[in-house]
Amino acid sequence: MLENEPTDQAFAKAQDVLRRVVHGKGFKASANVGGYHQIWMRDTAISMIGLLDFDEFVEPARRSLLTIGRAQGSMGWIPNNYDTAVGEATRRGPDGYGNCSWFVIGHGLLFRKTKDLEFLRAEWPAIAKALQWLEFHESSQELLYMCEAGD
Secondary structure (H helix, E strand, O other), X not given: OOOXXXXXXXXXXXXXXXXXXXXXXXXXXXXXXXXXXXXXXXXXXXXXXXXXXXXXXXXXXXHHHHHHHOOOOOOOOOOOEEEOOOOEEEOOOOOOHHHHHHHHHHHHHHHHHHOOHHHXXXXXXXXXHHHHHHHHOEOOOOOEOOOOOOO
């Protein structure tokens, strides 16, 4: 197989950036000093689709889910993000439906990669609460209503 030097270089740079966004609480949105220092639920779950192909990123993905999940509201609402600079979740946004959906999807992606049933069982109460939050907002057609600017 022939190596494609520009592609290989780009791939190596992308992996370097990913390593630099790893934080003790999960994946930050930016590796830049002045960039986003939050761990975003949506961005984490979408990134997990590819990140979980690399074993070194499994634990940061798990930590992202745990960090955001620990800030879950009593009725199941999942926050948009966790701000690593201030050490707390951001509780704003139009609805949180997308965050709950991505939280569930993220756990599914992680389980598909790890087959870690013990972790899934430990997280099941939070996953069930997120699903319950979504059910609370179900329309009469068994569909979720999302505002136009929602996730």
